[in-house]
Amino acid sequence: MSGCIYVALDTTDLVRAKTIATKVRNHVGGIKLGLEFFMANGQAGVREMAALGLPVFLDLKLHDIPNTVAKAIQALRPLDPAILTVHAAGGRAMMEDAKAAAPPGTKVVAVTVLTSLDGSDLAAIGVPDDPHAQVARLANLAREAGIDGIVCSGAEVAAAKKAWPQGFFVVPGVRPAGGDAGDQKRMMTPAAARRAGASILVIGRPITAAEDPDAAARAIEATL
Numbered sequence: 001m002s003g004c005i006y007v008a009l010d011t012t013d014l015v016r017a018k019t020i021a022t023k024v025r026n027h028v029g030g031i032k033l034g035l036e037f038f039m040a041n042g043q044a045g046v047r048e049m050a051a052l053g054l055p056v057f058l059d060l061k062l063h064d065i066p067n068t069v070a071k072a073i074q075a076l077r078p079l080d081p082a083i084l085t086v087h088a089a090g091g092r093a094m095m096e097d098a099k100a101a102a103p104p105g106t107k108v109v110a111v112t113v114l115t116s117l118d119g120s121d122l123a124a125i126g127v128p129d130d131p132h133a134q135v136a137r138l139a140n141l142a143r144e145a146g147i148d149g150i151v152c153s154g155a156e157v158a159a160a161k162k163a164w165p166q167g168f169f170v171v172p173g174v175r176p177a178g179g180d181a182g183d184q185k186r187m188m189t190p191a192a193a194r195r196a197g198a199s200i201l202v203i204g205r206p207i208t209a210a211e212d213p214d215a216a217a218r219a220i221e222a223t224l
């Protein structure tokens with residue numbers, strides 16, 4: 001089912017982003033624009049991408065004091081994104097203020113533990129728990145803050161959904177079987193992540209770096 005795939009258009013090149021989005025549009029439910037795209041193209045670039053007619057997930061992973069995050073989100077309001085990210089590590093008050101500042105139709109979701117990190121990376125930044133326990137802690141904080149859901153890996157989503165049945169679960173770090181990990185450390189296949197409870201899958205390089213992005217997106221869709 002293609003509606004659950006958001007293709008991550010991680011590029012500074014607006015023309016390339018549009019070209020890929022246009023190629024894959026029949027096999028994805030939306031497009032994800034992140035820091036790389038936003039730094040290069042700003043709100044005008046996001047508006048150009050939105051004109052393609054696919055839902056826009058603005059993955060800016062905001063993380064600052066509550067007032068600054070709220071003001072940043074107010075500045076983004078005209079874009080009316082379908083989904084917007086903040087970091088759960090910014091704390092409960094920051095997440096509460098982020099949700100209050102967002103447009104009513106925008107889902108605000110909190111990144112828990114980046115899928116590029118494993119237990120040893122957490123230990124190196126002073127977090128003694130393994131990713132599973134840390135995701136559970138931050139998911140609970142996000143739920144209490146009244147936001148819409150979290151970003152976590154496929155390995156944590158089943159437990160998170162059990163604790164928060166109404167939550168919206170965004171799962172990146174998705175690779176078809178045998179796919180190149182790149183910088184990702186906590187990965188799962190698209191079908192396994194959906195079975196585990198992912199609301200949407202974020203998939204970048206397996207689609208965008210393929211020789212034929214449309215065929216790659218179609219092949220992934222066929223596994224779901």
Ligand SMILES: O=c1ccn([C@@H]2O[C@H](COP(=O)(O)O)[C@@H](O)[C@H]2O)c(=O)[nH]1
Nearest residue numbers: 008034113114115172173202203204205
């Ligand atoms: O924990 C996280 C949070 C966000 N991302 C983003 O998802 C895509 C993944 O791209 P791939 O090319 O499929 O690895 C990328 O835009 C990240 O910024 C994540 O990977 N992990």
